[in-house]
Amino acid sequence: MAYIFPEKIFATTLNKYIQCPFKFKCHNDTEIKAKFVDTPESFMGTVMHAVLKDFFDIKKTPIKERKDQDLGEMLRYFWARVPKNGWSKEYWSSEERVELFGSKEQEKAFGLQAMAMLNNYISGSDLSVIPLALEDWMDCEIGDFRIAGCIDRIDQDSDSLISVWDYKTGKLPFYKDIEKIIEEDVQIPIYAIIASKLHPFAKKIRAGLIYVKYSRIFDKTWDKEELKELEGKLVNIIKTVKNDNTLLPKINKLCPWCEYKDICPSKDKIAERYTRIEEVNW
Secondary structure, eight states: OOOOOOOOEEEEHHHHHHHOOHHHHHBBBHHHHHTTOOOOHHHHHHHHHHHHHHOTTTTTTTEEEEEEEOOOHHHHHHHTTTBBTTOOOOOOHHHHHHHHSHHHHHHHHHHHHHHHHHHHHHHSOOOOOOOOEEEEEEEETTTTTEEEEEEEEEESSSSSSEEEEEEESOOOOOSSSSSHHHHHHOOOHHHHHHHHHHHHSSSSEEEEEEETTTTTEEEEEEEHHHHHHHHHHHHHHHHHHHHHHHHOOOOOTTGOOOOOGGOOTTTHHHHHTTTTOOOOOO
């Protein structure tokens, strides 16, 4: 494996280590990661993020036009213009999309589901918000490391408070307590620290996850002192990751859906523990 400890630590990457060190290793191996297979869910999520970015961008969708904006038209536009990867200017062709989704009917079903989710979320949203940032790649230093991420949205709530949001297009988290959530997901703390350093006027940072399908929000607010303490904890986590010379698998309930399960040293143990039920086909 061509594993290299990353120069920038992304929140999603660090989450992979917390979930399973071997998954983190694979994700930072250029040869292995290149074999990652897209899914209908990830395709749909990419499109929904693009729609929400343009919807809240006052240059693309003026505030007075938001109420009457056709989200279906926006979704169809971006659906046909999903890049094949993060650095490609090539879009998925209609034939490639059919292969990904399984059929034209299945692709349409996913599209209609995405449209319903967006309409449900927007119907209950504050349409007067003017974001400070949308889908921006941001980074900053903590200790001897550099943390980074693509932050979906940053709002200025007052002269001393900003809110940092990440859209989630999947299922609700297992835990409903924000403290429990951030024990296994460092995305919120990392985004809060980055936003705080890049917007020093803010005395408090509210950061959270927006589950679009359910219009549910899980968030937490930190002041400067609390963020400093949080920064120290994250530095210690990253040091642990960097000093881990084994990066062994950690079997967990998500193993059956891991993209790297076929090359996992523990794949036989996973198969024994998480044997899938073979449903009847009659």
